[in-house]
Amino acid sequence: MSRFYLHQQFANGLIEDPDGTEAVDLTAAKHEAILAARQLLANAILTGVLPLGTAFQITDEAGRMLVTVPFSDALPPGFIDTD
Amino acid sequence: MPHPTQSFVRNGLLSVIDAEAYAAIGPHLEPVDLPKGTVLIEAGVPFTHAYFFNSGIGSIVVSTADSRRVEAGIFGREGLSGFGCLLGADQCPQTTMVQVDGEGYRVSIEALRSACQQSNSLRETLLRYVHVFISQTSYTALSNVNQSVDGRLARWLLMCHDRVTGDDIALTHEFLSIMLAVQRPSVTTALHMIEGYGFIKARRSNIRIVDRDALIDFADGMYGTPEAEYRRLIGPFG
Secondary structure, eight states: OEEEEEEEEETTEEEOOSSOEEESSHHHHHHHHHHHHHHHHHHHHHHTOOOSEEEEEEEOTTOOEEEEEEGGGGSOTTSSOOO | OOOOOTTTOOOHHHHHSOHHHHHHHGGGOEEEEEOTTOEEEOTTSOOOEEEEESSSEEEEEEEOTTOOEEEEEEEOTTOEEOGGGGGTOSOOSSEEEEEEOEEEEEEEHHHHHHHHHHOHHHHHHHHHHHHHHHHHHHHHHHHHHHSOHHHHHHHHHHHHHTTSSSSEEOOOHHHHHHHHTSOHHHHHHHHHHHHHTTSEEEETTEEEESOHHHHHHHTTTSSSHHHHHHHHHTOOOO
């Protein structure tokens, strides 16, 4: 298990993840980011308010940037044609 | 060991009962520390003791076999845990644990039951508390289906604020996410928003309530009724 931090990227900066989360590997951490993005997007739809964030930046314990997971990756394929 | 005198106890139920009721229960109270994380009642395990808190916060949680959980209710110095024993039950399907450090008294189930047989007014007061607790879980159900995470969080922070001394509540985002049964980033975002409105100050593992009245407005009618019910039927609260 390693500790991963899911910082939320938004227009004016980052909402930092203060505590981090234990996950077996980066794939598991990405999966958690997807689940979290789904919930944030669902909440945004329900309340009719744009979500604050646009993506998760996943870092390790040392603060190294590992991967960016855009919220759009959390939508089912073909969910809404945004083109 | 001498038992605490009634004027010394800070538990809301033990403070308001009449002298005859206190005489029935007082001699059976054993002081206990209630450190965070202590499991007071385990799901499916027979009750041994009921706990009257003087301080701290307890949490009643329900979970599935694969560890999905949600908090069903909270209590602190206004209440007691293990009241199922007063309703004829020997165990319950929920787990009760300490979520904010505190101290209080424990009493064996047998002693509590016999004290309630001795004193009608004790039994009636404790049963009124059970009624208030059911009101709280009803509002939790209402809030869970009608409010977004920020509204639910506001309500929950108010409920914790009622049960701590001062304006600081020591809680991690992870803990909040378990209690509200949401993903952790939803808690982080909701805290960020509520802080942006100026209602709270969020620091690592600590939340300070800055504008309680605004938080009550923000909770949009989901906070306050069970608390008023306690004041109406039992005594001072919060």
